[in-house]
């Protein structure tokens with residue numbers, strides 16, 4: 001599917017991603033924690049958007065390449081962070097040689113893809129054996145409940161509407177059941193070694209008490225650490 005909306009709303013999304021609690025105080029801390037010590041490692045950050053996670057990885061001493069299929073967000077990322085950014089579609093073969101990364105982070109991007117078979121095979125190919133893939137996706141229970149989906153077990157396209165930096169943004173992504181996420185990773189040659197339903201960082205309670213209350217009582221995103 002097209003993610004043209006990330007080009008159309010790129011500047012507003014970049015501003016939103018910088019400081020909203022869901023990205024800044026919940027998703028990125030959880031991904032960084034699962035990625036572990038990245039100092040001196042080669043990290044590929046897929047679905048990097050405006051590069052806020054890429055920037056944090058670089059600040060921890062990693063050599064980072066971020067990819068995203070929004071040319072607008074890639075340009076913004078290039079202007080903000082000391083990392084390389086490439087405009088590329090995860091649904092297509094990647095331009096990187098085999099075994100060129102130690103760690104891949106895929107923060108809140110895989111649910112945009114209808115089929116994970118070739119994207120995950122590509123991520124497995126570009127990782128060294130024993131390399132780590134960290135994935136965050138929308139929690140399937142959250143999607144199921146939020147959209148009142150008639151069939152939890154079916155992979156289905158949902159339409160979501162967000163307000164980002166004062167602008168309305170409509171996105172479409174795929175709900176898939178937990179078992180489909182797990183089996184896709186296993187079939188692509190990954191061994192899942194951690195599944196996490198994280199808490200936001202404590203600072204969230206002060207910055208946005210409403211988000212804190214929601215994130216500490218309801219499923220929102222789901223995290224996997226998988227080894228190639």
Ligand SMILES: C[S@@+](CC[C@H](N)C(=O)[O-])C[C@H]1O[C@@H](n2cnc3c(N)ncnc32)[C@H](O)[C@@H]1O
Pocket residue numbers: 003006017023028046047048049050051052053067068069070073088089090091106107108109112113
């Ligand atoms: C919710 S944002 C990810 C947030 C980001 N990881 C961060 O830390 O700020 C989703 C991103 O995935 C990108 N995306 C969606 N489908 C993609 C695809 N097929 N290939 C590459 N990037 C994609 C979008 O352009 C968007 O920037």
